[in-house]
Amino acid sequence: MIRRNLREAKTSTVNAQKLLKKIGLGKEDYPFWKQVGKALLCTYMLCGLAWLYNETSPLGWWTLKPKPKEEKELAHLYERRQFPYPGDQEAMEEFIAKGGMIGTTIGPKGVIELDKDSINYQAELQKKKFEQEANKLWIRMRNEVVAELQEKGFDVE
Numbered sequence: 001m002i003r004r005n006l007r008e009a010k011t012s013t014v015n016a017q018k019l020l021k022k023i024g025l026g027k028e029d030y031p032f033w034k035q036v037g038k039a040l041l042c043t044y045m046l047c048g049l050a051w052l053y054n055e056t057s058p059l060g061w062w063t064l065k066p067k068p069k070e071e072k073e074l075a076h077l078y079e080r081r082q083f084p085y086p087g088d089q090e091a092m093e094e095f096i097a098k099g100g101m102i103g104t105t106i107g108p109k110g111v112i113e114l115d116k117d118s119i120n121y122q123a124e125l126q127k128k129k130f131e132q133e134a135n136k137l138w139i140r141m142r143n144e145v146v147a148e149l150q151e152k153g154f155d156v157e
Contacts, residue, residue, distance in 0.1 A: 020026055025033070067075070085092035149156045 017026065021028075054087050084095050086092065
């Protein structure tokens with residue numbers, strides 16, 4: 001004996017399809033969302049390529065003017081350093097032997113200068129300033145003595 005008044009049970013996929021159709025994600029909307037996905041993928045790819053080009057570009061960012069000769073000549077001073085993996089002893093020793101330790105500074109002539117911290121730098125600047133002042137004072141005193149001797153009739157060069 002089969003009961004005939006029982007209805008077929010609704011499955012959750014049917015309800016899910018109705019819900020998705022109401023919010024714009026039904027089967028007839030798949031080509032649209034596929035196209036949107038492709039557009040987003042292409043957009044992000046173009047942004048990534050522009051970013052990569054910015055990092056390795058021979059030109060300036062968003063300009064088609066080439067870099068000036070002076071900037072090209074000094075570009076090697078500002079290149080990013082490649083640090084070795086800390087566990088690789090041989091690479092670390094080679095890196096340190098080249099003078100690529102953290103904390104080094106590159107001077108204006110491209111020479112790696114060690115022991116350049118702010119205290120030493122300030123002391124060096126003070127020393128240079130003191131020497132300049134001493135030289136000025138010495139030249140002024142010498143000129144005064146020469147002028148006095150010339151007034152008295154001595155021939156001083």
